[in-house]
Amino acid sequence: MHPDAPIDKTPTQDRPSARTDDPSSTERTIGRHRAAQRQRRGGRALLASTPVRVALATGVTCCLGVAAFAGTREDADATREPVAEALAERAVDDERASRSLDRAVSPSPTLSPSPTPKPTPSATRKAPRKPAPPPRPRPVAGLTQAQMDNAKTIVDVGVELKMPRRALVVAVATAMQESRLYNLASDVLPESSRYPHQGSGADHDSVGLFQQRPSSGWGTVRELMRPTYAAQAFYEALRDVPGWQQMSVAGAAQAVQVSAFPDAYAQHEELATTVVAALT
Incomplete structure (x- = not known):
């Protein structure tokens, strides 16, 4: 081509068009579309089957149980720390109290004091008293x-x-x-x-x-x-x-x-x- 010749900007080969008149290309496109539809229909049918539903439900339940167990364990760990601290403080207080001779023993706040046992009839029964001697007669007629x-x-x-x-x-x-x-x-x-x-x-x-x-x-x-x-x-x-x-x-x-x-x-x-x- 001559350098001074005008350049024809009209492309001689354009990108293939979205539509084609090739029959084989059209059939492949339609085939792929129908295959995708059949795959989606098969997946829906599979999800609709009872065994699959049971398996999915079981899996979801297990996941929820694991999550709940993890949450409970975290709550227990969170609760255990204050209890451990309280027990440690009480142990220190008990050790201090045991060293004091003047400590006062108080009943546990969580336990009610045991009732005082009632005395049995045998314990309250008094020993029989000896009968009092009969009164002495008053002297008469000048007797002593x-x-x-x-x-x-x-x-x-x-x-x-x-x-x-x-x-x-x-x-x-x-x-x-x-x-x-x-x-x-x-x-x-x-x-x-x-x-x-x-x-x-x-x-x-x-x-x-x-x-x-x-x-x-x-x-x-x-x-x-x-x-x-x-x-x-x-x-x-x-x-x-x-x-x-x-x-x-x-x-x-x-x-x-x-x-x-x-x-x-x-x-x-x-x-x-x-x-x-x-x-x-």
């Missing part, structure tokens, strides 16, 4: 308290033996004559002084309220120095006297005592009656 106490012993023994009232009068009148209602030892029997007594006499080996003699078979010295035994021995001997209830007080007393002064008992009948009336 010791004489009145001995008269009461004689009357109580007679009541226990179910002796009639007249026997009580006979017994009290006999003790008034023999010992003036005192429990006497004997100067002849030193043994008698070893037992409780309220004086002593010297009438042979006679001892006690009724001045009964051990040598006559009334009992041992120790037995006769007991007022209850001496009174029982007298009542049993009176019961063995035939017709003693028809006798006078002095006659019934003499039948038992066989005294050298049989009429001496009569002087005590009225006083003995008054004492028995006060004691029954």
